[in-house]
Amino acid sequence: MDDVTISTNVHFCGVGQGLFVRGSTLIKLVRASAESQSEYTRTLLHWVYDCGSTDDKLVIDKVNSLAGADQRPQFSERAPDERPILDFVVISHFDCDHIRGLSSLLKAYKVKRIFLPYHDPLAILGEVFSSLDESARDVDPRDLIQAWTDPVAYIRRIQNGGTLGDSMVRADDDPTKIIYVPYSDDPAPERGNREPQYSDSPEPVMAIRRPQSEEVPSSQDADVSILTASSNVVWCGVWEFVPYVDPQARQALLSFKPAEKIKLDAQLEKIKTRSNDPKETEERLWEAILDLKLQFYKAVSRKKVRRGRSEKVSPREKNVISLMAYLGAVPSLPSGVWARIPDDKSAYPPQVMPNVPGWVRHHGDGALFTGDGFLRGSKDISKLVRFLGVSRIENTVLLQVPHHGSGQNGSKFTQDALNTPINVFCANPSESPYHPDTAVVDAFATWKDASTGYRQALRVLVNRLDFSVRLVTGARAYPGYYWWV
Numbered sequence: 337m338d339d340v341t342i343s344t345n346v347h348f349c350g351v352g353q354g355l356f357v358r359g360s361t362l363i364k365l366v367r368a369s370a371e372s373q374s375e376y377t378r379t380l381l382h383w384v385y386d387c388g389s390t391d392d393k394l395v396i397d398k399v400n401s402l403a404g405a406d407q408r409p410q411f412s413e414r415a416p417d418e419r420p421i422l423d424f425v426v427i428s429h430f431d432c433d434h435i436r437g438l439s440s441l442l443k444a445y446k447v448k449r450i451f452l453p454y455h456d457p458l459a460i461l462g463e464v465f466s467s468l469d470e471s472a473r474d475v476d477p478r479d480l481i482q483a484w485t486d487p488v489a490y491i492r493r494i495q496n497g498g499t500l501g502d503s504m505v506r507a508d509d510d511p512t513k514i515i516y517v518p519y520s521d522d523p524a525p526e527r528g529n530r531e532p533q534y535s536d537s538p539e540p541v542m543a544i545r546r547p548q549s550e551e552v553p554s555s556q557d558a559d560v561s562i563l564t565a566s567s568n569v570v571w572c573g574v575w576e577f578v579p580y581v582d583p584q585a586r587q588a589l590l591s592f593k594p595a596e597k598i599k600l601d602a603q604l605e606k607i608k609t610r611s612n613d614p615k616e617t618e619e620r621l622w623e624a625i626l627d628l629k630l631q632f633y634k635a636v637s638r639k640k641v642r643r644g645r646s647e648k649v650s651p652r653e654k655n656v657i658s659l660m661a662y663l664g665a666v667p668s669l670p671s672g673v674w675a676r677i678p679d680d681k682s683a684y685p686p687q688v689m690p691n692v693p694g695w696v697r698h699h700g701d702g703a704l705f706t707g708d709g710f711l712r713g714s715k716d717i718s719k720l721v722r723f724l725g726v727s728r729i730e731n732t733v734l735l736q737v738p739h740h741g742s743g744q745n746g747s748k749f750t751q752d753a754l755n756t757p758i759n760v761f762c763a764n765p766s767e768s769p770y771h772p773d774t775a776v777v778d779a780f781a782t783w784k785d786a787s788t789g790y791r792q793a794l795r796v797l798v799n800r801l802d803f804s805v806r807l808v809t810g811a812r813a814y815p816g817y818y819w820w821v
């Protein structure tokens with residue numbers, strides 16, 4: 337009889353105000369052969385969800401120390417240049433506190449695939465402007481302009497170690513595949529509605545297409561593709577990544593008149609050209625970026641004012657593009673999650689006094705990473721629930737609380753609907769914007785166990801200390817079994 341165990345280690349890196357999640361998933365298939373002798377195959381996947389912080393040094397040090405630790409024999413697969421391999425990286429959106437470590441990550445690791453939210457360069461500019469304040473001034477404006485307007489060109493440039501202008505020159509024979517994830521209008525394929533089709537292949541199964549010309553930046557790059565809307569990516573037939581982009585992003589980020597869009601597009605093109613000119617000073621480029629920011633906000637505001645709404649650009653307009661990621665087993669098998677509760681009390685928000693030391697165990701093996709997405713009101717939440725389906729929602733035991741625990745993005749409705757026993761807030765409470773919000777931390781105090789009623793949920797603040805959670809699936813799932821670190 338075929339048997340499967342899946343073991344996922346989710347490591348939240350302490351990078352202060354930011355998000356850097358490093359995951360490893362071991363899929364072990366046990367197949368009965370004709371001679372009734374079992375055959376084993378093991379697939380070990382390494383992945384990352386977001387890699388940024390408002391503290392540049394913190395995230396870069398963390399990337400380099402992890403890459404050093406990953407030079408282990410367990411990494412059976414190495415790039416020709418000996419770098420460890422990441423099977424996939426998900427970038428939720430392009431704010432500094434989510435991508436600042438990306439260039440270090442791409443240098444330290446060979447990355448097979450990167451998933452990005454599908455975007456209009458202007459929409460992304462609107463969104464990233466939220467992080468564009470004085471604190472971003474130590475970042476090279478040329479890097480920012482390229483990362484935001486054409487992330488593929490930016491990624492290629494980092495990988496080639498080249499300077500601006502040679503971004504399409506390939507030094508790598510096997511370039512990173514970049515996959516844009518479109519807006520999720522329809523529900524994802526239902527989870528576990530058929531017998532799992534076990535597969536030994538370490539390559540994921542997914543439906544992608546080539547972009548049409550000009551559909552996305554760098555659409556001419558042979559390794560850029562677009563995922564079929566509302567689809568999932570499946571490894572070995574048993575473990576899935578289900579990306580979600582709120583379809584509202586479309587309206588929220590491009591809510592200005594076509595004529596204004598043309599004007600802004602032209603202004604953006606001009607900035608791009610200027611950033612390729614080595615004679616342009618950083619200061620002048622900053623000025624140009626800030627002016628575009630102003631014009632963009634004015635254009636968004638004009639439309640809103642016409643509709644009788646507030647003139648201010650809302651947090652939603654800045655962050656709604658966030659690419660969320662559900663990860664979990666496809667078949668519904670016995671499963672559990674273990675979290676080592678940190679001994680250090682400073683690992684908890686001040687409101688939390690955990691009363692269960694040691695390991696905690698709950699049923700389920702799904703994790704939901706939300707970036708800075710919106711799951712505050714019932715409308716946002718029901719869209720996500722409809723998209724993922726009840727089975728995945730019930731299977732979700734680990735939540736990265738949206739937007740570092742901001743009161744704009746999460747609420748008691750979020751926890752009522754998702755009902756997650758383990759909730760992680762990644763933030764530095766002593767620094768602006770002072771996440772997490774007390775009301776949100778309180779909202780995640782309990783979860784409802786079907787058999788025993790309300791129980792205390794685990795809430796962990798990941799500031800400087802790391803925090804690890806282990807999700808285990810399979811008939812013989814218990815802590816320590818098939819574990820490799």
Ligand SMILES: [Zn+2]
Nearest residue numbers: 431433708739
């Ligand atoms: Zn953020």
